[in-house]
Amino acid sequence: MRYLSAGESHGQALTAIIEGLPAGLKIHKENIDELLKRRQGGYGRGGRMAIEQDRVEFLSGLRGSLTLGSPLTLLIRNKDWENWQEIMAPGDGALLTERVVTKPRPGHADLPGALKYRQRDIRNILERASARETAVRVAVGAVAQELLAAFGIRVQGQVVAIGPVRGEASGKIMGRELYDNPFYCPDNNAAEAMREAVDQARKEGDSLGGVFQVIVEGVPPGLGSHVQWDRRLDGRLAQSLMSIPAIKGVEIGLGLEGAVLPGSQVHDEIHYSPERGFYHRTNHAGGLEGGITNGENIVIRAAMKPIPTLLSPLNSVDILSKEPFQAAVERSDVCAVPAAAIVGEAAVAWEIAVALLEKFGGDHLEEMLVNYNHYLEYLKKW
Numbered sequence: 001m002r003y004l005s006a007g008e009s010h011g012q013a014l015t016a017i018i019e020g021l022p023a024g025l026k027i028h029k030e031n032i033d034e035l036l037k038r039r040q041g042g043y044g045r046g047g048r049m050a051i052e053q054d055r056v057e058f059l060s061g062l063r064g065s066l067t068l069g070s071p072l073t074l075l076i077r078n079k080d081w082e083n084w085q086e087i088m089a090p091g092d093g094a095l096l097t098e099r100v101v102t103k104p105r106p107g108h109a110d111l112p113g114a115l116k117y118r119q120r121d122i123r124n125i126l127e128r129a130s131a132r133e134t135a136v137r138v139a140v141g142a143v144a145q146e147l148l149a150a151f152g153i154r155v156q157g158q159v160v161a162i163g164p165v166r167g168e169a170s171g172k173i174m175g176r177e178l179y180d181n182p183f184y185c186p187d188n189n190a191a192e193a194m195r196e197a198v199d200q201a202r203k204e205g206d207s208l209g210g211v212f213q214v215i216v217e218g219v220p221p222g223l224g225s226h227v228q229w230d231r232r233l234d235g236r237l238a239q240s241l242m243s244i245p246a247i248k249g250v251e252i253g254l255g256l257e258g259a260v261l262p263g264s265q266v267h268d269e270i271h272y273s274p275e276r277g278f279y280h281r282t283n284h285a286g287g288l289e290g291g292i293t294n295g296e297n298i299v300i301r302a303a304m305k306p307i308p309t310l311l312s313p314l315n316s317v318d319i320l321s322k323e324p325f326q327a328a329v330e331r332s333d334v335c336a337v338p339a340a341a342i343v344g345e346a347a348v349a350w351e352i353a354v355a356l357l358e359k360f361g362g363d364h365l366e367e368m369l370v371n372y373n374h375y376l377e378y379l380k381k382w
């Protein structure tokens with residue numbers, strides 16, 4: 001299974017084509033839209049989110065809500081397009097070329113992108129580099145979650161820290177009450193301090209990053225493989241999280257903390273009971289050993305850098321005049337860690353779904369379920 005996305009931040013729409021989904025999978029549009037709404041939410045978002053109301057439209061691959069096994073095309077319209085038509089016109093008619101962007105923002109793709117693609121208008125870079133693209137990635141991940149749900153596999157992104165404020169991390173998936181917390185953090189006691197941190201950053205024209213974790217429950221042992229570097233599921237999960245704009249670190253299980261502990265405090269001992277089969281009493285490995293799922297929950301964390309667009313801007317140099325400047329900024333998120341947690345959830349769901357298809361693949365969902373149940377039977381007898 002694979003997908004490609006397309007679309008600029010202020011273009012008409014974002015699209016994605018997923019190829020390789022089994023036929024016969026019911027897609028609940030309301031589930032996709034719910035995840036899209038969550039990605040738009042969370043405390044700390046800026047003015048753009050008041051304009052957009054992300055909803056998915058399916059252009060191909062579905063009949064009567066069931067997948068056909070043919071490519072599934074997803075579309076999310078940009079409402080802001082109305083305000084940008086003259087600047088973003090794909091034809092050569094109305095393009096307003098006097099509004100070129102020549103001032104690269106530190107922390108963005110602006111300068112390296114302009115150098116690489118030989119662009120004198122940085123808009124030709126920033127439109128695609130924008131995290132607006134993560135809207136359609138979330139829709140793709142939500143479709144993956146529809147597949148995972150048929151196998152009892154659940155995925156949830158939870159915020160662990162906003163800037164320096166850490167909440168108590170839960171190792172388990174929570175219900176919808178998680179989203180009553182404006183930071184999607186399981187620790188309600190931390191919410192007040194988190195809010196204060198974001199408000200303070202906003203007041204000072206600054207921004208904040210943070211940490212989120214993604215938990216996967218119900219995953220069978222045996223997804224991913226040790227036999228080749230690019231088949232190791234830990235590496236694939238890290239790549240997919242790292243590809244989210246502003247993610248600068250990924251750790252699995254104990255992660256970096258494990259580096260300073262002796263081995264006796266890190267490795268999870270193996271136990272056996274006839275009812276449970278093989279199991280571990282600890283999960284420091286975060287559900288992955290040798291690039292293969294070991295049957296425990298997958299626990300993976302990602303660190304997000306602070307939003308690079310600051311209201312009190314950083315120094316930079318104009319690409320045409322070569323003069324230094326400090327750009328005035330109109331709107332930006334102050335903190336988007338809760339949104340990134342939802343993007344992370346979608347990214348992890350996608351990778352797990354791909355690994356599930358690799359192991360139990362079939363052209364129809366029923367075929368996959370037969371393979372899956374057969375495997376579970378085999379594990380019980382082993």
Ligand SMILES: Cc1cc2nc3c(=O)[nH]c(=O)nc-3n(C[C@H](O)[C@H](O)[C@H](O)COP(=O)(O)O)c2cc1C
Pocket residue numbers: 046107108109129130131134244245246247305307308309310331332333334336339340343
């Ligand atoms: C959900 C989300 C929202 C974001 N919102 C903004 C924003 O409003 N302003 C901004 O400057 N960067 C924002 N970013 C971060 C930039 O897109 C990102 O830092 C930039 O594209 C450079 O990529 P890099 O940080 O991975 O190097 C956001 C990122 C995510 C995941």
Ligand SMILES: C=C(O[C@@H]1CC(C(=O)O)=C[C@@H](OP(=O)(O)O)[C@H]1O)C(=O)O
Pocket residue numbers: 009046047048049052129130131132133135245331332333
């Ligand atoms: C549009 C989204 O996020 C955007 C990501 C983003 C960036 O530079 O990455 C910059 C902002 O866009 P704008 O410049 O239009 O205000 C954010 O709003 C979104 O998450 O849907």
